Amino acid sequence: MYAWIWRHLPGPTAAKVAQAVALVVVVVAVLLFAVFPWLDARLPFNDVTTR
Template sequence: MYAWIWRRLPGAWHTKLAVAAAVALAIGLVLWNVVFPWVEPKVQFDHGVVTGTPSPSSSPGVP
């Protein structure tokens, strides 16, 4: 698949590399700024807080 895309890009190898990098950057920006914020409220993440009380090992002054 990547070979097919590489053959379809215009220009010499350095032009192809620049176009491929620009397309990858554009896709990353769209994912980061549009898709991920849209998906985040729909996905349940467990951030490790179950009861909200700290564990004994994280209390200050306790060896």
């Protein structure tokens, strides 16, 4: 998968590295700000009781 992404990024190596870093930052941001908050509301871990 990573080789496929690397082959499809345009430009020389330096541009590919910058684009790959930008892709990682975008994926992490989407996970942190959209996916994980949505998932957190649906997980049963908030209903913790101790005895």
